[in-house]
Amino acid sequence: PDWNIEIRNGVMQLEKIFPFKNFAQALAFTNAVAAAAEAEGHHPALLTEWGRVTVTWWSHKLKGLHRNDFIMAARTDAIASAAPTAAQ
Amino acid sequence: PDWNIEIRNGVMQLEKIFPFKNFAQALAFTNAVAAAAEAEGHHPALLTEWGRVTVTWWSHKLKGLHRNDFIMAARTDAIASAAPTAAQ
Numbered sequence A, B: 001p002d003w004n005i006e007i008r009n010g011v012m013q014l015e016k017i018f019p020f021k022n023f024a025q026a027l028a029f030t031n032a033v034a035a036a037a038e039a040e041g042h043h044p045a046l047l048t049e050w051g052r053v054t055v056t057w058w059s060h061k062l063k064g065l066h067r068n069d070f071i072m073a074a075r076t077d078a079i080a081s082a083a084p085t086a087a088q
Helices: A023-040 A067-082 B023-040 B067-082
Strands: A004-008 A011-019 A045-049 A052-057 B004-008 B011-019 B045-049 B052-057
Touching: A011 A067, A023 A045, A023 A052, A023 A067, A023 B023, A023 B045, A045 B023, A052 A067, B011 B067, B023 B045, B023 B052, B023 B067, B052 B067
Parallel strands: none
Antiparallel strands: A004 A011, A011 A052, A045 A052, A045 B045, B004 B011, B011 B052, B045 B052
16 A cells, blocks of 8 residues: 555654564564664654554654655665565 | 643544654653563554654544553653653
8 A cells, every 4th residue: 555645733744554373573663663763863853653553754843745755755665675574 | 741632533643752862762651662562462553753652542443542551651650761862
């Protein structure tokens, strides 16, 4: 599935739900995306639950979407593809 | 601050926002709470963002709050108190 564009409080955000088999695998994905975020200095919201992680990217200062958000969304997909546990 | 009781889709949930100094410290707290959750086999929703983590406990099967949710909420507070980085 693709990324959805959500509008919250007037701010556009890129959002996607990544399904996993359990909590531990969801958490591992959260940590992998977090590491990429730290490396870029651009941080998403990561909602970790049993069996899924909801990743939301937006540019806080711009209050919307910037080119970097789409780059990070693509990077998030790559991380999910590399995870042997991802159940996309 | 205390835990709030939120009602989402008719389900009561215990929720609290824990502030941190940055993304890395928020993520460390997420992992600590996740470890406690795995040990108990009872899993929250953990929303990790730059500078804060929103922890939500509820009993999925009961679609509401159970004694165990309050126990895990107290344990979450203890983890936050133990974290030298927590900015409660």
